[in-house]
Amino acid sequence: MDANRPGPGPGNLITDVPGLRVGQAQDAGVRTGVTVIVPDERAVAACDVRGGAPGTRETDALAPENLVEAVDAVVLSGGSVYGLAAADGVVSWLGARGRGFGLVAGIPKSPVVPGAILFDVANGGDKSWGEAPPYRDLGRAAIAAADLDFVLGTAGAGYGAMAGGLKGGTGSASVVTHDGYTVGAVVAVNSWGSVIAPGGRTFWAAPYELDGEFGGLGPGGLVAGPDQWGSAKRPAETRNTTIACVATDAILTPAQAKRFAVMAQDGLARAIRPIHAPFDGDVVFALSTGRRPLEGPVDYTLARLGALAADALARAVARGVFEATPWPDAYVPCWRDLPGSDGG
Numbered sequence: 001m002d003a004n005r006p007g008p009g010p011g012n013l014i015t016d017v018p019g020l021r022v023g024q025a026q027d028a029g030v031r032t033g034v035t036v037i038v039p040d041e042r043a044v045a046a047c048d049v050r051g052g053a054p055g056t057r058e059t060d061a062l063a064p065e066n067l068v069e070a071v072d073a074v075v076l077s078g079g080s081v082y083g084l085a086a087a088d089g090v091v092s093w094l095g096a097r098g099r100g101f102g103l104v105a106g107i108p109k110s111p112v113v114p115g116a117i118l119f120d121v122a123n124g125g126d127k128s129w130g131e132a133p134p135y136r137d138l139g140r141a142a143i144a145a146a147d148l149d150f151v152l153g154t155a156g157a158g159y160g161a162m163a164g165g166l167k168g169g170t171g172s173a174s175v176v177t178h179d180g181y182t183v184g185a186v187v188a189v190n191s192w193g194s195v196i197a198p199g200g201r202t203f204w205a206a207p208y209e210l211d212g213e214f215g216g217l218g219p220g221g222l223v224a225g226p227d228q229w230g231s232a233k234r235p236a237e238t239r240n241t242t243i244a245c246v247a248t249d250a251i252l253t254p255a256q257a258k259r260f261a262v263m264a265q266d267g268l269a270r271a272i273r274p275i276h277a278p279f280d281g282d283v284v285f286a287l288s289t290g291r292r293p294l295e296g297p298v299d300y301t302l303a304r305l306g307a308l309a310a311d312a313l314a315r316a317v318a319r320g321v322f323e324a325t326p327w328p329d330a331y332v333p334c335w336r337d338l339p340g341s342d343g344g
Contacts, residue, residue, distance in 0.1 A: 014184030019289030023146030024156030031125025032078035033159030046257035051282035075115030089139030120160030153323030161190035171320025194230035241281035252288035261286035263306025267313025
């Protein structure tokens, strides 16, 4: 990477942000999964909700005016409302290890674990779980597996996802600035809108691609007229959601983290068309691992980081779909199946 220009971090993953790990677990039979973002130490957090049909947990606690200023993990899950239970498994795992928010000695700490869910319960997997949905166990398995490296595509929270008419998935990307800040994003892409332009296979995120990370096609195919969306879902398929987390090693206050999340949401608009519909539940969390002070004019530096987060999130969306593969013993259209793809 040119030291004078921003470029991807060493893994091109959100875990390039110092102080973060990611764990994932999935159930192939159910066609669903969970992704957990785990800071090494409690991290300042915020959340921005734009979709018209969100499913979330603990997001009110992240408001800057409220008591809790930091979180112990963030959970992204499939399973619609059932998937909110994934955070229970994460809370139990963290609490057993003494992690969480506490005020009084001798009383168990309370892990703060916000989360969001996407709708993947109509994808043909076995949902006959009765009174024992798999999500609590998936959440616990995911955090136990947290590491610096993790799989993209049909994995984690994006395992059961569809991105418009193509197989969706889990994507991630990062960027390191010339002055040493790191910004990263991870996303589970289950959008109603299309991630590619009409009539071809060019990702809407193409102008932001770095180092050929999702095919290197360039932006030449980005042409669309009014009401031309490309590979979007049919009008009747109105249960969707793209859920994400962005992070930086910059020291942010809760209010600054909120602005960071708000700016990052634009990455979804750059990568998915349309987005934030009445039947989408789009949510973006933001984390600060607090390793580097905001230098120079603080508001300007924050604006830079927010713009980089939006770009990284757009790239992560495309990478999640680019890396997606079919479920075992099933056919589902994937980006690599489109005409002109070399399948590699």
